Amino acid sequence: MRLYRAAFTRGPALFKDHRFLTTKGYAVATSAQRKPIRWHIGVLLAPAILIYTVIMLLPVFDSLRMSLYGKGPDGAPVFVGLANYTTLLTDSYWQGPFWNALWNNVVFFIIHMLVQNPIGILLAALLSLGKLPGREFYRTALFLPTMLSFVIVGFVWKLILSPAWGVSKTLLGSVGLGSWFAPWLGQPDTALITLALISVWQFIGLPMMLIYAAMIAIPDELMEAASCDGVTGINQFFKIKLPLIWPSIGVVSILTFVGNFNAFDLIYVSQGALAGPNFSTDILGTLLYRTFFGNQLQAGDPFMGATIAGAMFLIILCGVCVYLYGVQRRLAYYQM
Amino acid sequence: MKRALTMSAAVVAVCASWAPMAQAASTLVIESWRADDLAIWQDKIIPAFEKAHPDIKVTFAPTAPKEYNAALNAKLESGTAGDIVTCRPFDASLEQFTKGRLAPLNDLPGMNNFSAAAKLAWSTDDGKTTFCVPMASVLHGFIYNKEAFDKLGLKEPKTEDELFAALDKIKKDGTYVPMAMGTADQWEAATTGYQNIGPNYWKGEEGRNAVIQGSQKLSEGGWVETLRTLAKWAPYLGDGYKAQSYADSQNIFTLGRAAIYPGGSWEISGFNAQATFKMGAFPPPVRKVGDTCYISDHPDIAVGMNTKTKNPEAAKKFLTWVTTSDFAKIYANALPGFFSLQTAPVAVDDPLAQTFVGWRNGCKSTIRSTYQILSRGAKPNLEDATWGASANVINGTETPEKAAERLQAALANWYKPQQK
Numbered sequence: 001m002r003l004y005r006a007a008f009t010r011g012p013a014l015f016k017d018h019r020f021l022t023t024k025g026y027a028v029a030t031s032a033q034r035k036p037i038r039w040h041i042g043v044l045l046a047p048a049i050l051i052y053t054v055i056m057l058l059p060v061f062d063s064l065r066m067s068l069y070g071k072g073p074d075g076a077p078v079f080v081g082l083a084n085y086t087t088l089l090t091d092s093y094w095q096g097p098f099w100n101a102l103w104n105n106v107v108f109f110i111i112h113m114l115v116q117n118p119i120g121i122l123l124a125a126l127l128s129l130g131k132l133p134g135r136e137f138y139r140t141a142l143f144l145p146t147m148l149s150f151v152i153v154g155f156v157w158k159l160i161l162s163p164a165w166g167v168s169k170t171l172l173g174s175v176g177l178g179s180w181f182a183p184w185l186g187q188p189d190t191a192l193i194t195l196a197l198i199s200v201w202q203f204i205g206l207p208m209m210l211i212y213a214a215m216i217a218i219p220d221e222l223m224e225a226a227s228c229d230g231v232t233g234i235n236q237f238f239k240i241k242l243p244l245i246w247p248s249i250g251v252v253s254i255l256t257f258v259g260n261f262n263a264f265d266l267i268y269v270s271q272g273a274l275a276g277p278n279f280s281t282d283i284l285g286t287l288l289y290r291t292f293f294g295n296q297l298q299a300g301d302p303f304m305g306a307t308i309a310g311a312m313f314l315i316i317l318c319g320v321c322v323y324l325y326g327v328q329r330r331l332a333y334y335q336m
Numbered sequence: 337m338k339r340a341l342t343m344s345a346a347v348v349a350v351c352a353s354w355a356p357m358a359q360a361a362s363t364l365v366i367e368s369w370r371a372d373d374l375a376i377w378q379d380k381i382i383p384a385f386e387k388a389h390p391d392i393k394v395t396f397a398p399t400a401p402k403e404y405n406a407a408l409n410a411k412l413e414s415g416t417a418g419d420i421v422t423c424r425p426f427d428a429s430l431e432q433f434t435k436g437r438l439a440p441l442n443d444l445p446g447m448n449n450f451s452a453a454a455k456l457a458w459s460t461d462d463g464k465t466t467f468c469v470p471m472a473s474v475l476h477g478f479i480y481n482k483e484a485f486d487k488l489g490l491k492e493p494k495t496e497d498e499l500f501a502a503l504d505k506i507k508k509d510g511t512y513v514p515m516a517m518g519t520a521d522q523w524e525a526a527t528t529g530y531q532n533i534g535p536n537y538w539k540g541e542e543g544r545n546a547v548i549q550g551s552q553k554l555s556e557g558g559w560v561e562t563l564r565t566l567a568k569w570a571p572y573l574g575d576g577y578k579a580q581s582y583a584d585s586q587n588i589f590t591l592g593r594a595a596i597y598p599g600g601s602w603e604i605s606g607f608n609a610q611a612t613f614k615m616g617a618f619p620p621p622v623r624k625v626g627d628t629c630y631i632s633d634h635p636d637i638a639v640g641m642n643t644k645t646k647n648p649e650a651a652k653k654f655l656t657w658v659t660t661s662d663f664a665k666i667y668a669n670a671l672p673g674f675f676s677l678q679t680a681p682v683a684v685d686d687p688l689a690q691t692f693v694g695w696r697n698g699c700k701s702t703i704r705s706t707y708q709i710l711s712r713g714a715k716p717n718l719e720d721a722t723w724g725a726s727a728n729v730i731n732g733t734e735t736p737e738k739a740a741e742r743l744q745a746a747l748a749n750w751y752k753p754q755q756k
Contacts, residue, residue, distance in 0.1 A: 093715035093749065163576020164584045186520050186578025188733060274720065276522050277578065278728055293406070296523075297427070297706065298717035300406075 064313065066306035077303070084307040098308070100279060101287040102315070104192055108283060109260040111196035112203075117252055119200075120207025121245075125237055127208070128215040139212070143205035150202075154269030157198045161185055185270065188280035195281055199266055203259070207252040214248035215241060247331050254323045261316050264289060284312045362647040363393045364654055365418030367411070369404035370637070376670040384666055385657055392650045412437045412642065419645035420654060423468035423638040425457035426707050432640075433460070433467040439641040440465050444652060446659025453701070454677035457635035461709065468638035469658045471667065472674035475692045476532040476600040476632040479607065482614040484512050484595040492618040496565070499621045503572040506595045514572035516594035518580025525726035526719075528598040529569065531704045533620045534562040535630035540702030548709055550753030555737075555744035563736035567729040578731055586610075601692040602636075604673030608688070615688055619695045633701035635677060713750035721746040 067085070072078035088094045123142060127135055145153065160166050161184055169181045184194040218241060226232075226240050264285025267275055273295050275282035290298075292305025366377075377396040385394060397418055399407045405428055411417035412432060421438065423429040432438045441447060442465055447455075450470050458468035480492070488509055493499040506514040519525050537558030538544065546552035552559070574580065574588060589597040590610035597603070607615060622629050639658055641651045657663055664676035665683070672686035675693050684690055711719045725743050728734035734742075748754040 091715075158581075161579065162584065163579055164574065164588055181576075183576035183579030186518075186576065186580070186731075188731075272521060274522055274723060276520065276724075276727065277731060278724060278733055295717070295720055296723075297711040297719035298714055299427075299431075301714055 060313070063306050063309050066303060067310040070303050071301075084303060085311070088304070088307050088311060094304070097279065097282065097287055098311070101282045101284045104281065105261055105263075105283045107192060108196050108199075108263065109257060111193065112200060112256050112260055113253065115197065116200040116204055117207050117249070117256065120204055120252065121211055121249065123204070123208045124211035124215055125241070127212050139209075142208055145202045146205035148202065150265035151269050153198065153202050154266050157201075158185065158270050161194070186277055188277050191271070191277060192281045195267060195270065198270075199263070202266075206255070210252050211245055211248050214245045218244055243332070244334060247328075247333060250323070250327055250331055254320060257319050257323070258316055261312060261319070284308065284315075288312065362391065362650040363395065364420055364645075364647060364650055365395045365397050366420040366422065366639070367404075367408055367418040367642075368396065368398040368422035369401040369424075370422065371398040371400060373671065374398060380666050380670050381663070384662065385654065388657065388662075389650075389653055392647075392653060394654065408432075412644075415644055417642050417644070419642055419647055419651045421640050421642050423458055423640045425635050425638070427712060429458055429468055429638070429640065430460065433465075437643055438467045439643045439648075440467055441469060441640065441655065442466055444469070444655055444659070446656050449659050449678045449680065451677075451679050454635065454679075456703070456708070458638045458640070468640035469655050470635060470677040471637045471639060471658065472671070473633050473635045473677050474600050474602045474674060475695065476528065476634070477617050477619050477692060477695065478532075479589070479597045479599055479603065479615055479617045479688070481512070481589070481592060481595050481611075482616045483592070484613075485616070487511070488595075490595075492616065493621050494618075495625055495627075496621045496623050500568070503596070507572060513574040513588060513594040515569065515596045515598060516585045516589040517569070517573055517598055518577045518582070518585050519573075519727040519730050520579050520584075521582045522723035522727040524582050524585060525566070525730055526723040527704070528600065529566050529730070530562055530722060530726040531632050531634075531706075532598055532600070533565060534558070534705065535632050535702045536620055536622055536627070537562045537565075538705070539628075540630035540700050544702055544705050544708075547705070547747075548753070550751075550756055553744050553754070554747055555740040559743075560736055560740035563725065563729045563739055566726060567732070567736050570730050570732060573730070600632075600634075601673035601675065601689060604686060604688050604692075605671060608672070608686070617688060617691045619699055629695075629699035630702055631695050631699045632704055633675075633696065634703050634707070636674065710747060710751065713746065715749065716746050718743065718746055 066077075068079060068081060069077040070080040070084060088098055126132065127139055132138075161168050163169065163181075163183045163186075169178065172178050172181050182190065184190045222240065223236060226236055231239050262285065263283055267281050267283055267286050268289065271281050271286075273286060273290050275286040275290075288305055288308040291301055291308055294300035368377075370377075374396060382394045382396060386392065395418075404422075405424065408417060408421065409432075412421075412435075417437075421432070423432075423438070429438065433440075447466065447469070452459075452463060454470045454473075455466045456463070458470060459466045484506070485491070488505055488511075490502050490505060491498075493502050503514040506512050517524055517528065535543075538547075538552075539558065543552060543558055547554060547559075554560075570577075574594065580588075585594075585597070586603070586606070587610075588594050590607055592611070592613055619629055619631050639655060641648070641655060645651050659678070661678065661680060661682065664678050664680075668674065668676045668682045668684050668689075669686075672684060672689035673692065675684070675689070676682040684693055706719045706722050711717055721743055725734065725739035729736050729739050744754070
């Protein structure tokens with residue numbers, strides 16, 4: 001949500017210049033007097049900064065610091081510089097799982113971008129149509145899964161898809177497609193796609209809501225004017241609405257990116273820490289969990305775990321930077 | 337005002353009269369991951385102990401199994417752990433002992449009620465010091481639906497050929513899923529597959545010790561044969577076994593949909609409560625008639641003493657009581673399938689549990705091959721790799737030979753005796 005707001009405050013560029021002028025004017029007029037210290041700003045910001053620092057910033061930096069340490073001969077932490085990162089990227093036992101997890105993460109993200117966001121836009125466009133009976137019902141129903149816990153979503157879908165008791169086999173059979181059924185969560189080539197689609201099902205409400213909000217903000221006069229100028233039907237969407245909602249789509253994309261590269265819960269709940277079958281659903285989050293906390297007889301390795309967390313942090317940071325400097329600046333913002 | 341004074345005087349008097357009572361009895365707190373057994377401890381075990389030792393009060397304070405190791409570690413580190421600690425087998429407890437958090441128990445009266453093999457899981461690598469009192473072990477084997485066997489005219493298979501013949505017959509008949517097992521959780525494939533039938537292939541302790549000493553490789557002989565046989569199980573598992581979880585398999589069997597369940601004695605209590613049909617059990621079939629049979633008799637649970645306990649005398653009294661046959665009888669019958677590790681035989685009432693424990697007479701016992709010493713490597717950890725390898729060969733995504741090579745590489749990567 002922070003990013004969402006940041007994108008919108010960039011919008012009114014005109015205001016910014018205007019404000020700049022007034023401040024300047026004020027400064028000229030009062031330069032002789034001593035400026036009063038504006039305590040209230042600090043006081044009002046303090047709680048947020050304090051809480052954010054304690055629960056977010058400190059742990060992040062401590063985890064990054066930890067990734068620069070290793071276990072010494074006597075078990076005490078020893079500073080090793082970037083050695084852990086070198087191990088992660090070059091050691092034959094670390095690089096395989098790491099690149100596998102990263103690639104799976106990329107696939108997970110691509111499926112969300114190709115399926116979740118276009119469908120989200122479509123649903124938002126349908127919802128914002130003038131006369132749609134039962135609009136409130138659909139809006140709530142489509143958003144409901146987003147509010148469910150990962151544990152419930154993972155468990156329910158595992159049951160639906162279960163070859164032993166799931167309804168999906170019966171449902172497919174009732175329309176004569178029984179032979180299409182396969183244990184999708186148990187096959188290496190289908191498990192990750194299945195999980196990504198489950199996640200899409202759960203989170204379809206977020207892009208839908210954000211884009212719906214942007215769409216209903218488009219004034220009716222604009223659409224009426226378009227109609228007068230002969231832009232009607234589907235053209236209204238592509239020529240008028242879509243250009244106006246590009247900033248929202250950008251925000252949705254970056255939220256999807258951050259969410260997907262931080263994902264862990266769904267895979268852990270439905271496939272366990274070993275992210276089976278044969279690590280085909282292993283993403284950075286599950287690799288981090290397994291390394292940091294250990295599994296069954298494997299002892300946890302907090303230092304390598306922190307290294308993977310550090311790598312995740314860098315990947316997300318790079319992605320967000322690419323978006324902020326490469327994409328967001330080029331988006332056109334319109335005053336409405 | 338006067339009333340308030342009287343009240344406070346009364347409160348002081350009550351407190352004063354309580355204080356000496358609280359001090360007279362020492363209290364012991366038991367840390368455990370067996371949250372499932374809370375009722376058994378509170379209703380059976382603790383009352384029996386407190387009857388014998390009225391001056392000691394015992395509280396059973398379990399944590400969820402998944403969190404136990406981490407929670408116990410944190411508690412022992414900060415000095416807030418209970419007096420008695422339930423010990424996981426092998427390295428998890430050994431680490432606590434080497435850090436000085438578990439007391440050595442060699443001098444505890446009653447420790448000679450256990451054989452060296454029983455104490456193995458809670459002793460130092462050289463076997464000289466034992467730091468937990470063994471409570472129970474679990475046996476691997478196959479549980480079967482007696483009604484299904486009677487209906488199809490099947491007998492308990494003694495050899496591997498007989499097992500596959502029986503599976504073929506069940507499959508042909510079509511009423512039952514021949515074998516209830518899935519590969520989704522991977523744990524099953526390794527524990528109820530590989531570790532279940534494997535000892536017959538690597539000759540139990542002989543093969544296990546040979547790997548520890550470095551004279552056998554996981555990629556040769558019986559070790560790879562086990563994986564070859566596991567790969568042959570696939571056609572007999574239910575539809576969609578690749579996405580079938582452990583709980584699914586248990587339910588498929590107890591609902592009477594499957595004929596054979598590869599598993600172990602730890603299932604007995606649960607199956608007795610769930611299944612409406614009669615059950616039997618047979619040990620992992622030998623490869624040829626007349627072969628010696630080997631069973632995985634895996635030490636699972638023990639209790640030790642926190643070195644920082646404030647009541648070391650009371651804690652020792654409790655641990656001594658755990659070495660007695662009084663405790664063994666209560667425990668083995670309250671939890672059929674968790675068998676006492678004491679040398680003196682303990683009578684078990686449950687017929688299925690009796691069948692399991694009876695195998696100890698005819699077969700040689702061993703433990704799960706990956707548990708002692710060999711799973712100390714992290715990249716990848718041998719136990720995790722075994723889960724993956726077993727599931728992969730059944731799924732057909734890896735050949736038994738390739739999987740065995742990978743296991744050997746995972747071990748030789750860090751284990752010196754295997755690097756020769």
